[in-house]
Amino acid sequence: MMRKLVAVLAALGAAACTTIPTPRTAQPVEVQILAFNDFHGNLEPPPPVDVVDDQGVKRTITSGGAAHLAAALTQLRAGHPDTVTVSAGDTIGASPLISANYLDEPTIDAMNLLGLEFNAVGNHEFDKGVAELKRMQAGGCAKYTRRTPCGLEPFAGAHFRYLAANVVQADGTTVFPATGIKDFGSIKIGFIGMTLKGTKQLVTPSGVQGVTFTDEAETANALVPKLKAEGADTIVLLIHQGGKLPQFTTGDGCEGLYGDILPILPKLDPAITTVISGHSHWAYVCRGTQQVAGRLLTSAGKYGYFVTDLRLRFDPSTHRLIGQDATNVVVGSGERGDDSAIKSLVGKYEAAVAPVANQVIGRLTATAKKSEDESEGPAADLVADSMLGATNGAAQIALVNATGIRVDLPGGDVRYKDAFTMMPFGNNLVVMSLTGAQLKAVLEQQYGVPPRPKKELPAALAPSAGFTYAVDVNRPAGGRVSDMRLNGKPIDPAIRYRVVVNNYMASGGDGLTGFTAGTDVTDTGIIDLDALVAWIAKGQTPPTPNRIRFTP
Ligand SMILES: [Zn+2]
Numbered sequence: 001m002m003r004k005l006v007a008v009l010a011a012l013g014a015a016a017c018t019t020i021p022t023p024r025t026a027q028p029v030e031v032q033i034l035a036f037n038d039f040h041g042n043l044e045p046p047p048p049v050d051v052v053d054d055q056g057v058k059r060t061i062t063s064g065g066a067a068h069l070a071a072a073l074t075q076l077r078a079g080h081p082d083t084v085t086v087s088a089g090d091t092i093g094a095s096p097l098i099s100a101n102y103l104d105e106p107t108i109d110a111m112n113l114l115g116l117e118f119n120a121v122g123n124h125e126f127d128k129g130v131a132e133l134k135r136m137q138a139g140g141c142a143k144y145t146r147r148t149p150c151g152l153e154p155f156a157g158a159h160f161r162y163l164a165a166n167v168v169q170a171d172g173t174t175v176f177p178a179t180g181i182k183d184f185g186s187i188k189i190g191f192i193g194m195t196l197k198g199t200k201q202l203v204t205p206s207g208v209q210g211v212t213f214t215d216e217a218e219t220a221n222a223l224v225p226k227l228k229a230e231g232a233d234t235i236v237l238l239i240h241q242g243g244k245l246p247q248f249t250t251g252d253g254c255e256g257l258y259g260d261i262l263p264i265l266p267k268l269d270p271a272i273t274t275v276i277s278g279h280s281h282w283a284y285v286c287r288g289t290q291q292v293a294g295r296l297l298t299s300a301g302k303y304g305y306f307v308t309d310l311r312l313r314f315d316p317s318t319h320r321l322i323g324q325d326a327t328n329v330v331v332g333s334g335e336r337g338d339d340s341a342i343k344s345l346v347g348k349y350e351a352a353v354a355p356v357a358n359q360v361i362g363r364l365t366a367t368a369k370k371s372e373d374e375s376e377g378p379a380a381d382l383v384a385d386s387m388l389g390a391t392n393g394a395a396q397i398a399l400v401n402a403t404g405i406r407v408d409l410p411g412g413d414v415r416y417k418d419a420f421t422m423m424p425f426g427n428n429l430v431v432m433s434l435t436g437a438q439l440k441a442v443l444e445q446q447y448g449v450p451p452r453p454k455k456e457l458p459a460a461l462a463p464s465a466g467f468t469y470a471v472d473v474n475r476p477a478g479g480r481v482s483d484m485r486l487n488g489k490p491i492d493p494a495i496r497y498r499v500v501v502n503n504y505m506a507s508g509g510d511g512l513t514g515f516t517a518g519t520d521v522t523d524t525g526i527i528d529l530d531a532l533v534a535w536i537a538k539g540q541t542p543p544t545p546n547r548i549r550f551t552p
Contacts, residue, residue: 049063072329086236089123093127094425103128118160121167163192164178166195166214166219183231197215197216236272243257275297283301309328364409370406427527431522432499434496444514468546468549
């Protein structure tokens with residue numbers, strides 16, 4: 001009844017505006033949310049990226065870098081007094097050397113400068129463990145990792161607030177607050193921030209010992225009454241979980257969206273009207289379709305290539321959300337200017353890290369490409385070969401998770417920073433014995449999903465030279481891997497083989513628990529990146545990815 005009356009009054013006001021002044025309150029109140037995700041410490045502009053634009057044209061765009069991102073945010077905020085900037089996670093972690101060498105402190109500083117207010121934790125926020133992440137929030141120079149904190153200057157911590165609704169500690173409290181409220185005067189927006197419930201499988205177990213990651217929808221729904229009681233007029237979910245599209249686009253639509261975010265959406269309380277997602281590194285805007293259960297669902301790709309500009313419109317008298325929309329904006333490479341404070345911050349860290357970063361470590365005859373579908377590719381094969389090489393004959397087979405290979409390694413003179421950017425995790429190499437049968441079991445695990453087209457296969461383990469096998473994804477789970485051979489000889493199920501993997505895989509990372517069955521486990525103490533550096537020093541040609549053979 002009340003809503004009807006307001007609508008009638010608004011209509012009257014509009015029709016008769018020449019004679020009767022429109023009541024101020026009839027104008028909808030617009031709140032702007034600027035969102036990004038998966039920034040991954042990209043202080044400097046990341047490599048150009050191929051996108052399909054809204055006209056369906058494939059082009060390469062150069063975009064990003066913290067100073068450009070900040071300038072874009074400033075430009076987008078102009079004329080919008082009611083605005084808030086948020087991140088859906090993985091702001092730090094898996095970062096290029098300029099940020100990682102300083103434990104991502106400069107990225108936190110940059111986020112403070114560009115006005116980030118809420119950051120949902122992602123899986124990579126936990127790469128260095130819970131204690132180190134708490135230091136990111138609180139500041140200080142306590143040492144929780146191999147690297148020395150405060151390498152260049154004291155660290156004050158994040159001015160923005162981490163949100164971690166579904167990361168529960170032993171005492172039942174969450175690692176960071178579950179929710180945050182932004183009060184725009186008349187309108188209040190509640191934010192719930194969380195990571196995917198599968199985070200534990202994506203980080204090294206020791207770092208997240210004692211915390212549990214709870215179900216996304218259940219956790220979010222349980223927080224709705226609290227936010228309503230605090231006066232939230234609508235609720236926005238910042239969630240580090242996402243979907244993918246058939247092709248990488250500039251993110252204007254979401255046709256063909258699939259992935260792990262979709263089953264979560266219909267379970268959400270209707271009070272959660274807007275979902276800002278991440279993790280998948282794809283850009284999309286889904287506007288209220290059935291697929292997204294009537295909600296606005298967005299994601300801004302990765303590395304600061306894009307910013308999502310969301311607009312939520314509220315009825316000023318009822319405070320009800322009456323409309324919302326979003327666009328993905330390409331940040332660009334200077335067209336919107338540079339943020340001078342961030343530019344000088346980045347310049348300071350560039351100069352400090354340069355002697356290490358620009359060191360030429362060797363030569364590659366061509367670019368080692370990363371497989372687009374996280375499967376076997378020249379880059380992953382090159383890494384597997386380097387791991388095998390580093391064991392000096394102590395292992396016969398190396399296997400590396402393709403998810404750990406982040407970008408291509410450029411051909412020609414290879415600089416340390418490029419190798420680091422490709423493989424930023426700093427995992428130790430672990431040698432273990434697996435019988436031929438155990439080896440098959442773990443290879444089967446990576447294909448242990450319903451049959452799907454090759455391009456949608458889960459991330460693969462790339463093998464070192466000499467180890468080959470065949471896969472038929474149309475066969476039943478557990479029987480998809482066949483014809484395993486080492487240097488042409490069939491693998492014997494009963495014989496033990498010495499296998500080298502990184503410590504993340506050795507502890508069952510990516511859900512490949514088969515590696516935890518390994519015996520005679522030795523941590524070599526060799527870091528995977530050092531193995532790669534030593535391998536490239538000899539000069540290398542990127543391998544042809546023909547070690548996994550798909551049939552039929
Ligand atoms: Zn992620």
